[in-house]
Amino acid sequence: MAVTLQDVAARAGVSKSAVSRTFTVGASVSARTRARVEEAAAALGYHPNVLASSLTTGRTKLVGLVSNNFSNPYFLEIFDRFTQALQSAGLRPLLVNLAHAGDAERSLDMLRQYSVDGVIVASSTLPPDFTAAFRQAGLPVVHAFGWSRNAPDTDLVSIDNVAAGHLAAETLLTRGYGRIGFLGGPEEASTTQDRLTGFRDRAGAAFAGARCTSAYAFAAGRDTMRALLHDGPVAEAWFCGDDVIAIGALSAIRDAGHRVPGDVGILGLNDMEMAGWENIALTTIRQPIAEIVADTVALIEASIAEGPRPPVTRMLPCTLVERATLREPS
Amino acid sequence: MAVTLQDVAARAGVSKSAVSRTFTVGASVSARTRARVEEAAAALGYHPNVLASSLTTGRTKLVGLVSNNFSNPYFLEIFDRFTQALQSAGLRPLLVNLAHAGDAERSLDMLRQYSVDGVIVASSTLPPDFTAAFRQAGLPVVHAFGWSRNAPDTDLVSIDNVAAGHLAAETLLTRGYGRIGFLGGPEEASTTQDRLTGFRDRAGAAFAGARCTSAYAFAAGRDTMRALLHDGPVAEAWFCGDDVIAIGALSAIRDAGHRVPGDVGILGLNDMEMAGWENIALTTIRQPIAEIVADTVALIEASIAEGPRPPVTRMLPCTLVERATLREPS
DNA sequence: GAAATGCGTGAAACCGGTTGCAACACGGCG
DNA sequence: CGCCGTGTTGCAACCGGTTTCACGCATTTC
Numbered sequence: 154m155a156v157t158l159q160d161v162a163a164r165a166g167v168s169k170s171a172v173s174r175t176f177t178v179g180a181s182v183s184a185r186t187r188a189r190v191e192e193a194a195a196a197l198g199y200h201p202n203v204l205a206s207s208l209t210t211g212r213t214k215l216v217g218l219v220s221n222n223f224s225n226p227y228f229l230e231i232f233d234r235f236t237q238a239l240q241s242a243g244l245r246p247l248l249v250n251l252a253h254a255g256d257a258e259r260s261l262d263m264l265r266q267y268s269v270d271g272v273i274v275a276s277s278t279l280p281p282d283f284t285a286a287f288r289q290a291g292l293p294v295v296h297a298f299g300w301s302r303n304a305p306d307t308d309l310v311s312i313d314n315v316a317a318g319h320l321a322a323e324t325l326l327t328r329g330y331g332r333i334g335f336l337g338g339p340e341e342a343s344t345t346q347d348r349l350t351g352f353r354d355r356a357g358a359a360f361a362g363a364r365c366t367s368a369y370a371f372a373a374g375r376d377t378m379r380a381l382l383h384d385g386p387v388a389e390a391w392f393c394g395d396d397v398i399a400i401g402a403l404s405a406i407r408d409a410g411h412r413v414p415g416d417v418g419i420l421g422l423n424d425m426e427m428a429g430w431e432n433i434a435l436t437t438i439r440q441p442i443a444e445i446v447a448d449t450v451a452l453i454e455a456s457i458a459e460g461p462r463p464p465v466t467r468m469l470p471c472t473l474v475e476r477a478t479l480r481e482p483s
Numbered sequence: 484m485a486v487t488l489q490d491v492a493a494r495a496g497v498s499k500s501a502v503s504r505t506f507t508v509g510a511s512v513s514a515r516t517r518a519r520v521e522e523a524a525a526a527l528g529y530h531p532n533v534l535a536s537s538l539t540t541g542r543t544k545l546v547g548l549v550s551n552n553f554s555n556p557y558f559l560e561i562f563d564r565f566t567q568a569l570q571s572a573g574l575r576p577l578l579v580n581l582a583h584a585g586d587a588e589r590s591l592d593m594l595r596q597y598s599v600d601g602v603i604v605a606s607s608t609l610p611p612d613f614t615a616a617f618r619q620a621g622l623p624v625v626h627a628f629g630w631s632r633n634a635p636d637t638d639l640v641s642i643d644n645v646a647a648g649h650l651a652a653e654t655l656l657t658r659g660y661g662r663i664g665f666l667g668g669p670e671e672a673s674t675t676q677d678r679l680t681g682f683r684d685r686a687g688a689a690f691a692g693a694r695c696t697s698a699y700a701f702a703a704g705r706d707t708m709r710a711l712l713h714d715g716p717v718a719e720a721w722f723c724g725d726d727v728i729a730i731g732a733l734s735a736i737r738d739a740g741h742r743v744p745g746d747v748g749i750l751g752l753n754d755m756e757m758a759g760w761e762n763i764a765l766t767t768i769r770q771p772i773a774e775i776v777a778d779t780v781a782l783i784e785a786s787i788a789e790g791p792r793p794p795v796t797r798m799l800p801c802t803l804v805e806r807a808t809l810r811e812p813s
Numbered sequence: 814g815a816a817a818t819g820c821g822t823g824a825a826a827c828c829g830g831t832t833g834c835a836a837c838a839c840g841g842c843g
Numbered sequence: 844c845g846c847c848g849t850g851t852t853g854c855a856a857c858c859g860g861t862t863t864c865a866c867g868c869a870t871t872t873c
Contacts, residue, residue, distance in 0.1 A: 155595070155598070155829095157828090157829060157830085158829060158830060159829080159830095167852080167853085168852070168853045168854080169829090169830080169831090169853085169854095170831080170832080170852070170853060170854080171851085171852065171853080172830095173829095173830065173831060173832085174831090174832095174851095174852090177831080177832095180832095181850060181851060181852090182851075182852090183850080183851055183852090186851080186852085200592055200595055200596050201596065201829085201830075202596060202598060202828095202829055202830065203596045203597055203830095204534045204537055204538070204543065204596075204597060204598060204829085204830090205538055205828075205829035205830040205831090205858090206829075206830050206831065207534055207830090207858090208534070208535055208538070208828095208829080208830070208831085208857090208858040208859060208860090209829095209830065209831040209832075209857070209858045210830090210831070210858090211858085213534065215577075215597075218578070223559060223562065223563035223566070224559070224560075224563065224756070225559075226556035226559055226757070228559065229553060229554070229555075229556055229558065229559040229562075230554075232553065232559075232562070232578075233553035233554065233580065233582070236553070236578050236579070236580035237580055237582055240579075240580060240586070245577055245593065245597065246577070246578045247545075247575055247576070247577055247578075248548070248562075248566055248576045248577075248578045249566070249570075250563065250566035250567055250570065252563070252567055256570070262530055263575065265485070265530055266530050266531065266532060266533045266534075267533055267534060267545075267575065268485070268532060268534060371756075371757075371760050375761070400760070400762070401760075403762065404760065404761045404762040407762065408761065426554070426701075427556070427701075427757070430701050430730070430731075430734065431705070431734045431738065432730070432733065432734040432737065432762075432763075433762075485859095487858090487859060487860085488859060488860060489859080489860095497822085497823085498822070498823045498824075499823085499824095499859090499860080499861090500822070500823060500824085500861085500862080501821090501822065501823080502860095503859095503860065503861060503862085504821090504822090504861090504862095507861080507862095511820065511821060511822090512821075512822090513820085513821060513822090516821080516822085531859085531860075532858095532859055532860065533860095534859085534860090535828090535858075535859035535860040535861090536828095536859075536860050536861065537828090537860090538827090538828040538829060538830085538858095538859080538860070538861085539827070539828045539859095539860065539861040539862070540828090540860090540861070540862095541828085
């Protein structure tokens, strides 16, 4: 079927070893042999079988890309960048969708079966021992966009969520909103907790309360805001733990006849592409997603190349993106 | 490092063959041997190495999932479903992002290197000979959500885009819009051409003209609609070849002071999740994405299991989803 | 009771590569 | 001329599995 090492060796009139060495960087081959092999390989259209070589080298160049956020459009941007960055690094993303409850264990087995070189976990709401399980299996793991309290010894790349909470509270207060509240994502997400902590800290007496949604989804933001408008607590401005939630909340607020940003202010988090669309124009806190992805891939590469080392935590700063859902600073 | 077949064999006191057969369905093993092997495997935590077995079986259970639509949120829904469907079928998605020009060839080599069992191409704007290249390499290929004119012999699962064009024109005319136009996606996309063909056919004398955008993106829809409002052709209603484009167009129309759906009607295509958000409420034509994905995966499974067969084309019907960007039928 | 049938088993070859090792060629040196 | 070091090469073992094959054994059949 496919062209093998053997075929190339036969055609070039050399041994298998010679061919193998031609395609191994840093191996000792004479210029003459290399030329012959390369010519034969080109003529036959030979491509080394990564999987076969992985048997002896122990490297598959496969990286598990694990997530359970397949409904938040923000993650498409994340996947886009991850796949591109991995491809540039010569690594291949094996995508794992943790949609259902039982998927976690099975995925772990699966990634082991394919002997992936490393795992990137992109999510803030995974079962807490999931990341740890990889780590325990001896696989390099980097957790991006969130973290597990139960896996303090894994690499982590993320924004500083407490600082994001600070920035949010300061921003809302600066704009002259009196009572300010927090409308977070799922309660169990580490990011939600951290953002709330930072926000409440800085809001002080102006803190009007917090509510969590069931998911990072428009409907969740809309319904929770509806309930909030009906039952309270009331606030003049809300910091939402995610842009999609913020957009849902916006929709509910306008439906109820309130004006944004005059009556109510809304501040999102992420700066997903849609936040910039003119008919949404969400003021939001931007995650430096390019840097997060680049750092994550760099860490995975380093772990693969250099073996185990003490875990690294990298917290990146956020910035405010001014649009139209918050009053101008007075 | 990892537990191997050999380890299990030693512990169970049997040969490698016996262990291998225990994990091969339909192989001949006595109940007693099977029990012993299973116990040993469980005790050791053994999982067969798929990659090693792929050497002899020729099956990796890896499926290339190739796309270049990583900026259209609609595709996150598609990836979500594909990954879930593949996982349920015991297959693993190796994600390939064709963002850059040179990626196509390299990806082809790459997928061969990993000896994937099959390839799913999810896009309508790929270089036309890309799909054909897979086919020529002897790999099962299914093209979903579009097709290549140069690869008439590959499996195809898609909506009937000409019929979608018919439906669009009929719908707009029924709602009493006089002059109707088409605002399509990228001109080179097969889907754009087919939708236009169907639309123009049925619009007849009411056809006001067509314009293509540079990408499936909000900004493209917005900018093209701005230009259209400025330079014409003028139309009372537009059929947009994609929801994101439609949403961009909506934004431009409202910015220009026109009312939707009174002055101008907008009809999208896809029914992505955001189209249903109350603050967007886009009337659109729904692609039966669940069926497309299910059929695609079923075809890949069949191709892998049964080998080459004549190519299959499956065209699924679309339905109209009523929301708020088109007048009610009179 | 002997021969035919069948299943279950292990040894060994093989899948497509990599790599340790020993053999070898070559040039430079004393 | 002999010795040595360097650089190149092929052989063979190995990675972790699968599969062919022949054989042993128990069961069935005449």
